[in-house]
Amino acid sequence: MKLFYSPTSPYARKVRMVAIETGLAAQIDVISVNVAQEQPELFAANPLGKVPALVLANGEALFDSPVICRYLDSLSGNTLLPPSGWQHWEIVRWEALADGVMDAAYNRVMEERSRPEHERSPTAMTRWETEITRTLQHIETCLDSLGEDLTLAHLALGAAIGYLEFRLPHLLQAAACPQTLAWYASFHERPAMQATQPA
Missing domain, CATH: 3.40.30.10 (Glutaredoxin)
Structure with missing residues (x-):
């Protein structure tokens, strides 16, 4: 492949x-x-x-x-996403949430990187930042439901927060989500996270 x-x-x-x-x-x-x-x-x-x-x-x-x-x-035998049952939908929901953070963050980054300042949309940039902050605050309230056993949800969330850390670190601090940041600090030590750090 x-x-x-x-x-x-x-x-x-x-x-x-x-x-x-x-x-x-x-x-x-x-x-x-x-x-x-x-x-x-x-x-x-x-x-x-x-x-x-x-x-x-x-x-x-x-x-x-x-x-x-x-x-x-x-x-691999559906080790990260059970094929059925409520846990499947919980994990898919987490992935959708994490992917939504990635979408908003990517749009925010590209608006700034690809347009001269006078062509940027402050309204759109604020909207994307608000989406990210609101979602991080939501994650903070339901982090316990993520569970301990590794699933696709963990990997999606790790990738999303990692992208914020790489491109928009100020939004992580602005969101005031200490439990989420503590979770990320621990998860970041996984070999898969270390091997795929953005460069």
Whole structure:
């Protein structure tokens, strides 16, 4: 298998951590790409030109991090996401929450990085920051429901907070979420987190 990724993408980081935690990393060639440039091989795998994109041994391709994560987990016997039952939906909900934080953070970062100051939308930037802060405060109130056993929820949340730490650290402090930050500090020590740090 081949995985197209960007070293700074939190979505790709989530997938890479799933590959490590499921023991599949050795079966995947990781290919770093710059999505701002022409990437014919990536475009062939995902016409949207987004990472992550996973090309299977038979040439078929999967894209979008939730899709790839579910595929990899299925190869390992559903160790990170039970196929049914309420726990499945709890984990999926956590992943959606974490992915939403990634979406808002990415949009906020790109608004600042890709536009000159006079073309930026302060309204949109404030909205994204508010979404992030509100969600972090929500996570603070329900962190206990995450549980101790490793699931896709943990990896998604680790990738989301890691992206904030990398790109928007001031929002982590502004959210006033000490339990969440303490959880992240501990989770950050996992080998999968250490091996996939953004650069």
